[in-house]
Amino acid sequence: ATVRVWGVEQAQCAYVLRAHAAPITGLSVHATGDYLLSSACAPDCHWAFSDLRQGRVIVRVPATDKDGAPQGLTCAQLHPDGLILGTGTEDGEVKIWQLNERKNMANFAHGSAVRSLAFSENGYYLATGGADGAVKLWDL
DSSP: OOEEEEETTTTEEEEEEOOOSSOEEEEEEOTTSSEEEEEEOTTTOEEEEEETTTTEEEEEEEOBOTTSOBOOEEEEEEOTTSSEEEEEETTSEEEEEETTTTEEEEEEEOSSOEEEEEEOTTSSEEEEEETTSOEEEEEO
């Protein structure tokens, strides 16, 4: 799967980012506007961080469960501070990642497949929406 980055002034595709081998499930632009977070479902099971100015993928990070098995990602969102990010999984896990270390810092159990997530503007809270229709608010 690809992400096409369009130049508004030129009205044409500036770059094609080939970050994933499965459908893309989440996109989030970094606060600086220079970077893009993307996520993909199984069998890809990675989140990727790309440079929008240079049109290149900087890093791809696999998502795995506690046993090391790949986890398909259903959504992804950058924290307002740009230093951490959140991902949701098909098996109902919410994962918080440290961006610069590419490390999974915390996990929360939503209870059903996570379909969406959003950080509050001040970054203190994370809202998650699941396939079961439940919305949960997490105090970070």
